Structures are given as structure tokens and as C-alpha cells.
Amino acid sequence: QPVERIDILPAAERGYLLEELNRTEAAYPSERCIHELFEAQVRRAPEAVALVHENERLSYGELNARANRLAHHLIALGVRPDQPVGICVERSAAMVVGLLAILKAGGAYLPLDPAYPSARLRQVLGDA
Template sequence: DILPAAERTYLLEELNRTAAAYPSQRCIHELFEQQVQKTPDAVAVVCADERLSYGELNARANRLAHHLIAFGVKPDQPVAICLERSPMMVVGVLAILKAGGAYLPLDPAYPSARLNQVLDDAAPRLLLADAAGRAALGGDGLTGVTVVDLETATPAWAELPATDPDPRALGLTSRHLAYVI
């Protein structure tokens, strides 16, 4: 022991005492929405030269979530997402959660055969993708699944409401799936 007992206790126990009450009845996206209310202009995501504030990220995710809801996304339903790491990936995951779906992450760097095996096993009806995701999945991976292209210049959801979808109206609770791996 190179530290006195009191200093060791302080460093290892007192400074690491991080237990906090967690609102277990709230969905993860509802906790995010609370942060949006507190700091809407604070930077939430940075990727290369692109920055999104909490307010911008929330608005984009809400518009996409309303689009996914219109596609029939329901609680516990897997929704695949296969795109390069980018702010749009964060928007996509958050939108899936807001719509009630369980996101199924697919890394476009993985081999096509593995990605297609995961798709076959999880059987999502919906896939959020960019060019890299579509290329990684190939033609076989896109059969039997509706693809929502997240790279379109003017997306179909651009004019949808930026308001938070109501999780209770969707029948969504903290007991539903958030993701599938």
C-alpha cells in the first residue's frame, strides 16, 4: 500500500460513489427529451464538421419517427439500421426508439453474409440505410424489407411534425424492447 488508508478509501470509495435514482418507468428517449428541454441549443452530436444541437437532433428524430409510425412501427418491432457512423445514424436510432421500435444495429463494415444472416434471423420489416448500408447488404439483404433511404436530399418526412410522439398513445412503456443484438 502506497497510500494512507483514509486517502485510499476516499479515492476508491468516495469518489466512485455514483449511485443515483433512475426513473425506471421512463423510456430512454423520454430522458433525452428532458435534456432537450433543459439545453435545446447545446451541442449534442459532433461528427467531422457537422454539429447538431439537442433541439435539432430531437426535431429531426421526431420527423423521422412520425414517418416510421406511419409505416406501422409498433412497440417491440425490430427495425434494422445499417449506415455509416454519422449524425444521421444517431437521428435514426433515436427515431426508431421514439416510434416504439427496437433498433437492430447492422454495421456496414461487416461481411454481407453475416449481415444477411442477422436480417434473416431478426426478420425486420423495415430497414433504415444509406448507400454504404445498401452496398453492404447487397441485393439479397434488401428483399422482403422496406428500405427507408436516409440520404435523400428531400426526405419524405421533411414536412412531418417536429413534435415528440406520445409514447403512451403508441402503447410504449419502459418494459418494451429498445434494441435487438
């Protein structure tokens, strides 16, 4: 018999682990943008840890400050509302800062996977 078919847990415990603990639905103000909801959290708990990546930890306040600096730079470079802005970085704190900054600048986040061949990245950029 394949191992995946062996029932190790009682049905009730399996249901609790796979279903009950994974119920993460929550109401939120859907009329607000993600970066606005993030900023509301910054106001509520600026010192709370917002991001952990490897050995780097950023509070909501630190993450917001970094994103604001980059957003102002993007605006100075000419980013306008709904303009696609590509970001090509590995998963990291810098990626989260970049995403938030793009949204704060009014741009449209365009993720580019650094593992893709350059021809594919050029195609995605051209399509955007």
C-alpha cells in the same frame, strides 16, 4: 523490464486518474425510456450542443426535430411497438438520429454493421 510495468505516476495520482475520474455512476429514473429522458433534456436545454461528429454539431432541439421527423416516417411505413428496425450506417449523426427515431416510433433498435458481409447482415435480419 516491459514499459507497461514501469510506475510513472505516484499511486495516489494513478488512483485518482484511473478510478476517481471514472466514477460516473448517476441515479436516473430507470422506469423511463431512453428517448423520454432525451426529450426531458431537450426541454431543459434545447440550444445546448447534444452531438458533435467531425464538423457537424447538433443541438438537442435540432437532434430531436430530426429524430421526430424520421420517427413519423417510420410509423407511416408501419413500424409498430417492439418491432425490430434495422439501421445500417457508419457512426455518424445520422446513426444517432436513426436510433432515437426508432425508439420514438416504438421499434426495437437493430444495429447492423455496414462492414459485415451481406450474407451476415441477411442472417442477422432473418434472426430478428
